[in-house]
Amino acid sequence: MTESLHSTHESLSAYVDGELSPADATSVARHLATCAHCAAEYQIMLDTVSLLRSELERFTAPDVLRARIRGAIATTPTEPMTDSPTLAVAPSTARRSVRSFARPAAWAAALLLAAALGSGVTLLASSGNRGTNTTADQVLASHVRSLMPDHLTDVRSSDQHNVKPWFNGRLDFSPTVPRLEEQGFPLVGGRVDYIGGRPVAAVVYSRRQHLINVFSWPSTDHAEGLTASTANGYNLLHWRAGGTERWVVSDLNAAELRGLITLLQRSDSAGRPLGS
Amino acid sequence: MSVGESLLDRFEQRVVPLLDDAYTLARHLMRDEHDAQDVVQEAYLRAWRYFAGFRGGDERAWLLTIVRNCCYTWRRSHSSNSSVPFDDEQHSGEERNRYAADARAIDDSERGALASALDALPREFREVLVLREIDGLSYREIAGITGTPVGTVMSRLARGRERLKRALKRTA
Numbered sequence: 001m002t003e004s005l006h007s008t009h010e011s012l013s014a015y016v017d018g019e020l021s022p023a024d025a026t027s028v029a030r031h032l033a034t035c036a037h038c039a040a041e042y043q044i045m046l047d048t049v050s051l052l053r054s055e056l057e058r059f060t061a062p063d064v065l066r067a068r069i070r071g072a073i074a075t076t077p078t079e080p081m082t083d084s085p086t087l088a089v090a091p092s093t094a095r096r097s098v099r100s101f102a103r104p105a106a107w108a109a110a111l112l113l114a115a116a117l118g119s120g121v122t123l124l125a126s127s128g129n130r131g132t133n134t135t136a137d138q139v140l141a142s143h144v145r146s147l148m149p150d151h152l153t154d155v156r157s158s159d160q161h162n163v164k165p166w167f168n169g170r171l172d173f174s175p176t177v178p179r180l181e182e183q184g185f186p187l188v189g190g191r192v193d194y195i196g197g198r199p200v201a202a203v204v205y206s207r208r209q210h211l212i213n214v215f216s217w218p219s220t221d222h223a224e225g226l227t228a229s230t231a232n233g234y235n236l237l238h239w240r241a242g243g244t245e246r247w248v249v250s251d252l253n254a255a256e257l258r259g260l261i262t263l264l265q266r267s268d269s270a271g272r273p274l275g276s
Numbered sequence: 277m278s279v280g281e282s283l284l285d286r287f288e289q290r291v292v293p294l295l296d297d298a299y300t301l302a303r304h305l306m307r308d309e310h311d312a313q314d315v316v317q318e319a320y321l322r323a324w325r326y327f328a329g330f331r332g333g334d335e336r337a338w339l340l341t342i343v344r345n346c347c348y349t350w351r352r353s354h355s356s357n358s359s360v361p362f363d364d365e366q367h368s369g370e371e372r373n374r375y376a377a378d379a380r381a382i383d384d385s386e387r388g389a390l391a392s393a394l395d396a397l398p399r400e401f402r403e404v405l406v407l408r409e410i411d412g413l414s415y416r417e418i419a420g421i422t423g424t425p426v427g428t429v430m431s432r433l434a435r436g437r438e439r440l441k442r443a444l445k446r447t448a
Contacts, residue, residue, distance in 0.1 A: 009435075010430060010431055013433055013437055014434070044441070045437070052405065053409045056394065056406070057300075057303075057391055058300050059300045059303045061296050061298075068317050069292070069317055070292075072321050072324075073320065073321065076324060076325060233292065
C-alpha cells in the first residue's frame with residue numbers, strides 16, 4: 001500500500017476489523033490523518049459496520065427445533081473413531097434418517113422409545129420411587145409432544161376466563177388457571193392430556209421463547225414438597241398440596257421456573273386465581 | 277447402549293447452547309424458516325454422530341462449518357423437488373440473477389430494509405457478513421469455515437458491506 005494513494009474500501013473495511021498487517025494498518029492510519037476524503041470514507045465505513053453489527057437479524061431457534069434435535073440425538077449413536085465430517089460433507093444416509101425424524105410422529109415415537117429404553121438418557125437425576133419415575137416419564141413425553149406443531153393447546157387464549165371454563169365438562173375437576181402475565185408468564189392456553197391413565201389438565205404458559213406446561217390433577221396421596229429434576233435438557237418440578245398433583249416442565253432455566261412455581265403456589269393458597 | 281452419558285452431557289453443555297448461532301446462520305443462508313430448521317437438525321445430527329471424533333478446539337467454528345456445509349448440500353440435493361423460488365442459486369452462478377433477488381427483496385415490504393438487502397445478496401456475501409458482523413469471528417476463522425483464502429474473505433466482506441450500504445441508501 002502506498003501512502004499517497006487513497007485507501008480502498010477493502011483496506012478500510014479490514015482496518016475497521018483490525019485485520020490489516022501492522023505495516024498496512026500503520027500506513028492507513030497515516031494516510032487518514034492527512035486525507036479528508038479517506039477520513040470521511042473511514043467514518044462512513046465505521047458507521048456502516050456498527051449499523052450492521054447492531055441491526056443484522058439474530059434468530060432464536062424455536063423450542064420445537066430443540067426438541068426435534070434432542071429426539072434425533074437420543075436415538076443416534078456416535079461414530080467414535082471417525083474424523084470430523086466438515087471436510088467432506090456429502091449427502092448420506094444421515095439425510096434419510098433426518099427426513100424421517102422431520103416427521104413429527106416419527107421422532108416423537110423415537111423419543112418415547114429412547115426414553116423407554118433409557119438409551120443414554122438418564123431420565124431422572126434424582127431417582128424417586130418407581131411410580132414417580134413413570135409419571136415423570138409421561139409428563140416429559142407429554143411436554144415434548146406438546147411442542148409439535150398444533151399439539152400445544154386445545155384452547156388457545158391468553159385470557160383465563162376462556163381457558164378455565166373450557167376445562168368444565170372435559171375433566172372431573174376444575175384446575176386453577178391463574179393469570180400471570182404481569183409477572184412475565186403470559187398464558188398461552190390449555191389442553192387435556194392423559195397421564196397415568198387419567199385425564200389431566202395441562203395449562204401452558206410462555207416466557208420469552210420458552211413454553212411451560214403446568215400439569216395438574218387431583219390426588220388423595222399425602223402432600224409432598226417441591227422436588228426438581230432434569231431430564232434430557234428439560235427441567236421437571238413436582239409437588240403435591242391441597243389434594244392436587246402438580247408437574248411443571250420446561251426448558252426454561254430452573255431459577256425462572258421456580259419463580260413461576262412460587263406464583264402458582266401463592267395462587268393455590270389464596271384459593272382463587274391471581275388477578276381475578 | 278453405546279451412547280456414553282458423559283459424551284451426551286458434553287454435547288448438551290457445549291454444542292446444544294450454540295443452537296441460536298447455528299439457526300441464525302442457516303436462516304440467513306437458506307432464507308426460509310422451514311428449510312433452516314431442517315438443515316440445522318441435520319447439522320446437529322451430523323455434529324453429534326462425529327462428536328466423539330472432535331479433536332477439541334472451538335466448538336462454535338466447528339458447528340458453524342457443519343451448518344454451512346449442510347446448507348450447501350441441502351440446496352443441491354433438494355433442488356429437484358424444491359418449491360422455493362430461489363432457483364437462481366440452484367441453476368446458475370451466484371452472481372447472475374442478483375437483480376431478480378433485488379426485485380424480490382424490494383417487494384418484500386413486510387421486512388426491514390436491511391434484512392431484505394441482505395437476502396438479496398449472493399450467498400457467499402451473506403455468509404461472510406453473518407459470520408463477521410453477527411458471530412464476530414476473525415477473518416482466519418471465517419476462511420476456515422468457508423474454505424476460502426483470507427484475502428477472499430476480506431474482499432467479500434468489503435464488497436458485501438458496500439452493497440448493503442448502497443441498498444440502505446436507496447431505500448432511505
